[in-house]
Amino acid sequence: MSQPLTIVIIKHMAGVKSSQTPYRRFVVKLGTNLVTGDGEHLDFQLLADLVGQVAQLHRQGLEVIVVSSGAIAAGRDKLGLTRERRDIPFRQVLAAVGQSRLMQAYDQLFGRHDITIAQTLLTRADISDRLGYLNARNTLLALLELRVIPVVNENDVVAVDELEGIRFGDNDNLSAMVANLVDADLLMLLGVVAGLYTRDPNRDPDAKLIPKVESIDASIERLAGGARGWGTGGMVIKLEAARLATASGVAVIIADGREPDIVTRLSRGESSGTLFSPTGSKLESRKRWMLSRPAKGRLLVDPGAVLALREQNKSLLPTGIIAVNGEFERGDIVSISGAQGERIACGISNYDSKEIAIIKGAHSDKITELLGYEYGAEVVHRDNLVRL
Numbered sequence: 001m002s003q004p005l006t007i008v009i010i011k012h013m014a015g016v017k018s019s020q021t022p023y024r025r026f027v028v029k030l031g032t033n034l035v036t037g038d039g040e041h042l043d044f045q046l047l048a049d050l051v052g053q054v055a056q057l058h059r060q061g062l063e064v065i066v067v068s069s070g071a072i073a074a075g076r077d078k079l080g081l082t083r084e085r086r087d088i089p090f091r092q093v094l095a096a097v098g099q100s101r102l103m104q105a106y107d108q109l110f111g112r113h114d115i116t117i118a119q120t121l122l123t124r125a126d127i128s129d130r131l132g133y134l135n136a137r138n139t140l141l142a143l144l145e146l147r148v149i150p151v152v153n154e155n156d157v158v159a160v161d162e163l164e165g166i167r168f169g170d171n172d173n174l175s176a177m178v179a180n181l182v183d184a185d186l187l188m189l190l191g192v193v194a195g196l197y198t199r200d201p202n203r204d205p206d207a208k209l210i211p212k213v214e215s216i217d218a219s220i221e222r223l224a225g226g227a228r229g230w231g232t233g234g235m236v237i238k239l240e241a242a243r244l245a246t247a248s249g250v251a252v253i254i255a256d257g258r259e260p261d262i263v264t265r266l267s268r269g270e271s272s273g274t275l276f277s278p279t280g281s282k283l284e285s286r287k288r289w290m291l292s293r294p295a296k297g298r299l300l301v302d303p304g305a306v307l308a309l310r311e312q313n314k315s316l317l318p319t320g321i322i323a324v325n326g327e328f329e330r331g332d333i334v335s336i337s338g339a340q341g342e343r344i345a346c347g348i349s350n351y352d353s354k355e356i357a358i359i360k361g362a363h364s365d366k367i368t369e370l371l372g373y374e375y376g377a378e379v380v381h382r383d384n385l386v387r388l
Helices: 031-038 044-059 071-079 088-111 130-146 172-182 217-223 237-248 262-268 286-294 303-311 352-359 364-371
Strands: 006-010 025-030 063-068 117-122 149-154 186-191 251-258 275-278 295-301 321-325 333-338 343-348 384-388
Touching: 025 172, 031 044, 031 117, 031 186, 044 088, 044 262, 063 088, 063 172, 063 352, 088 117, 088 149, 117 130, 130 172, 130 286, 149 172, 172 186, 172 237, 172 286, 186 237, 186 262, 186 321, 217 237, 237 251, 237 275, 251 262, 251 352, 275 303, 286 384, 295 303, 303 321, 303 333, 303 343, 303 384, 321 352, 321 364, 352 364
Parallel strands: 025 063, 025 186, 063 149, 117 149, 186 251, 295 333
Antiparallel strands: 006 117, 251 275, 295 321, 333 343, 343 384
């Protein structure tokens, strides 16, 4: 059973005016180095400016969800501690202390604009099953309908995935999942990096900003660097978040949150940072849910299967699978990648990892002979598959 979504509503509601922007619903993610300035203290002046811009959108009748990092840094500052200890339990202590301090800052700053906010703590378990996904979605949409601005963070006190850098990665992927949950029109990933560059701008003065990306392919992934990539929070992680959001029909912009009026300018459709275009129309609810769930394993497939999945809207058959990574059960979400590791799809597996290891490379009519039974000719049926 999924954990309940934690909500705390604070302050008053603001009035509503009409809007002339190309977007209606936004998710604004504020990175750790942005909200803390030097990485040690909350930058109240910058936060006040960003909150003011969000408040301006709110007054125009637009809907905004804020995903904010900074709880751990706020806790470290409150306790007067250094960065020497980095073990998970201690960082959870810092998050517990800093979360209230972070929310107090947002409470005060949004309160200046007479806007209600809601502290919204999520864990991966909250959206990993169908019921939890729907509960989280309904709660966030209800808050928006009441003209409340949710301020979202991962519940670091009980969740370790973000702290270990395994899944959410400085809230980038969390913000993409939230954008997926609420059918957002635009996700702003705001940090201290101006966007995706042709090279690492910290090392190469000739690096050029890429203003628009139509599709995140292998060539774009190579620009991000290594395992975590260059830039705050890891450009690789930001690309993962962009891939997730754009696959569900959400436009994504990576931009420098310190630029003047960055939130309001992006909301009007002005060019700044790197824009990632949606790769398709808004997905139906079931496929959005599949995208929001963490993959339990990965299937590597041959070029023929890549073509069948990408171009022909086919199911994944065992004959196209060349390797199985991870352990998972029948019914789990799996990631599907090409032989070079490029992600092309995810979906619900009809077989567990041990069974697929036996039938991989075989024709479907051999499944019963190899296993003694079968759950269908497809390892992942096309109706249970989302192309990325």
